[in-house]
Amino acid sequence: MTAEQLAEISEIVERRLGLRADDKRDILDGVLARRRDAGLYLARLAAGDAAELGALAAELVVGETYFYRHVEQLRAFAEVVAPERAAARGGRIAVLSAGCATGEEPYTLAMMLHGAVAADIAAVDVHPGALASAARGVYSSWALRAVPALVRERWFAPAGAAWSIAREIREAVAFHAGSILDEGPLLAPGRWDAIFCRNVTMYFTEPCARAVYQRFARALAPGGYLFLGHAETLRGRSEEFELCHSHGTFYYRRGESAAAAAPAPWYDQIRDASARVHALALPAGPPPAPPGEHNEISRLVAGERYGEALDRLARVPGDAPGALALRAIALAQQGPRDEARAACDAWLRADPRAAGAHYLLALGAESANDLVDARLHARRAAELDATFAMARLHLGLIARRLGELDAARAELQRALALLEHEPAERLALFGGGFRRAALLDLCRAELEAVAR
Ligand SMILES: C[S@@+](CC[C@H](N)C(=O)[O-])C[C@H]1O[C@@H](n2cnc3c(N)ncnc32)[C@H](O)[C@@H]1O
Missing domain, CATH: 1.25.40.10 (Tetratricopeptide repeat domain)
Incomplete structure (x- = not known):
């Protein structure tokens, strides 16, 4: 493959997936080398072929996740955010897990809200294999390492050496395939009361991270909340959110209106x-x-x-x-x-x-x-x-x-x-x-x- 082809695939990775490509040259080199016709492959990618993009993403992304990850944020969500948003929305809230990997995050949200707050929970990821695992709902003990014993008893059944998640929880989450940089109804204006996008944008280029935060600001209802991972911050990157602190953790709240989001006079x-x-x-x-x-x-x-x-x-x-x-x-x-x-x-x-x-x-x-x-x-x-x-x-x-x-x-x-x-x-x-x-x-x- 040529230097131009490498530059072209790097540009597609950054633009469509958001991911920094400069530290992935070897992987991209390998991806191109395995193609009999690298030119045709690049043309398909450039045209937005979803299957090719998904397969490429699978080579590049980090999929580490587990149930009840950063539980202090989840408690802040369940105890502060969900009741507040339910009151604002007349009882039912909408929550998105963006970059949900193999499903542990949205399933955890479903378990925590169960019986407390009615919620529509959706999840999106660009990695098709991860989504297939999420749909199966079978997990190793390692994925359950932070799950409280009572929760494990209530929502998981042993499946050989693994654990199978209860159907009720599995059915509580709607999974979608795609990139959070894609245009589409998933990030329609005002749709969500809370978006979790944890440990995703830390791998993004700065312009893509900013673009995604901008889209989240739009996709959240006024007063909606955004949860990022511990290594991620909006600091200096968005004026539309205010920083919140409770339960020993930080998260963000979108201003109530465009006027509230703008700097005060x-x-x-x-x-x-x-x-x-x-x-x-x-x-x-x-x-x-x-x-x-x-x-x-x-x-x-x-x-x-x-x-x-x-x-x-x-x-x-x-x-x-x-x-x-x-x-x-x-x-x-x-x-x-x-x-x-x-x-x-x-x-x-x-x-x-x-x-x-x-x-x-x-x-x-x-x-x-x-x-x-x-x-x-x-x-x-x-x-x-x-x-x-x-x-x-x-x-x-x-x-x-x-x-x-x-x-x-x-x-x-x-x-x-x-x-x-x-x-x-x-x-x-x-x-x-x-x-x-x-x-x-x-x-x-x-x-x-x-x-x-
Ligand atoms: C490290 S995992 C984080 C999983 C979960 N949010 C957590 O914190 O435990 C990152 C996930 O983000 C997904 N991802 C990366 N870029 C994405 C994009 N542009 N659109 C959707 N998902 C993406 C990856 O496929 C991967 O499954």
């Missing part, structure tokens, strides 16, 4: 109200750039699009106070630590009372496990601004990590009280992608963990 206030600017810990003063540009950069920072914000900041006068703050925030989230620290220092030279700069320095030190320095800066931030809830929250987290449980309790309680009143603008800039509700949940969970 607070960036206009940053420009207009010097009082608010002060509350943001941004030093008052003339904006560093034309107001429109300043607003746009603030919007990018709040939308966690730090790379783009830094690119634009590089083109405005760097020594003005507003630019110093935004640059420090963006670098603290995604820059090298040295640069982030230098940006905070520059901000503090311009305004020695910038609580936000100390807060960012605390975050940097905390992530580098320098808890002493982290505490020093978090304390300074809290002293400079007694209403700064997030500084208190971090003082609590640091104290907990240091094993100082009384101090942790006291700081977390203060954080909990302050969080209710933390200005939305400051949350958007400094919250690291967390909304108020998620931070409150985190605070409560931490308090529970340090309870006497």
Whole structure:
């Protein structure tokens, strides 16, 4: 096969399946080498031949899965999401397992909802062999390793050395073959109350991952939920979701409406109200750039699009106070630590009372496990601004990590009280992608963990 043919099949893999092809050159090489007429094969793939695409996917995908995987997310789904969505939908919800592999995930959802919430459960995967296994419903003990004993008793029957899933559960899930990048009714607007797409997009190219999240945002009803795997995040990749935290895990909720999903108009206030600017810990003063540009950069920072914000900041006068703050925030989230620290220092030279700069320095030190320095800066931030809830929250987290449980309790309680009143603008800039509700949940969970 030729270099052009390899490039062509790589392009099809990325575009139709979403998968990164650059680390799969050897496999793709082998796939082409086995074809008597590689040109014809490529033409069939390019024309969207479903059987060929499925067979190709089977060579490339990772199919690891098991029942009750990441059970804390499943509990959050069963205890928070499903009842909430059932109430919003008049009793019956619709759930999609996207990238369901051999069926363990959607069957687990069916078992958990059984007798509690009425649900239409669908599942899709691009691997035909995996779907055939799902339809058989027979599993090894290894696939059941995280299944609680009572659930095993209730829903599985021994089948030789394996386990056969109860017909009632098997019939509760409708399986579909296809790629989640395909157009089609499965991802029709507003169709789902919850989408599970765990451990799938981690293998995708960045543009395909973003495209899929965009499609999920559309396919979810307003207020619907998205569950990703632990190694996957929407951070900086979508503005349509808010981060949720409960049961010690994270997941996402789509905004209630297009208006709710759009960024709040607070960036206009940053420009207009010097009082608010002060509350943001941004030093008052003339904006560093034309107001429109300043607003746009603030919007990018709040939308966690730090790379783009830094690119634009590089083109405005760097020594003005507003630019110093935004640059420090963006670098603290995604820059090298040295640069982030230098940006905070520059901000503090311009305004020695910038609580936000100390807060960012605390975050940097905390992530580098320098808890002493982290505490020093978090304390300074809290002293400079007694209403700064997030500084208190971090003082609590640091104290907990240091094993100082009384101090942790006291700081977390203060954080909990302050969080209710933390200005939305400051949350958007400094919250690291967390909304108020998620931070409150985190605070409560931490308090529970340090309870006497
Ligand atoms: C690692 S498994 C994850 C299974 C399950 N979601 C879990 O977390 O346990 C990934 C699955 O995603 C499927 N997959 C990968 N790309 C896909 C695509 N473009 N469309 C549909 N399924 C896809 C693979 O076939 C594989 O079965």
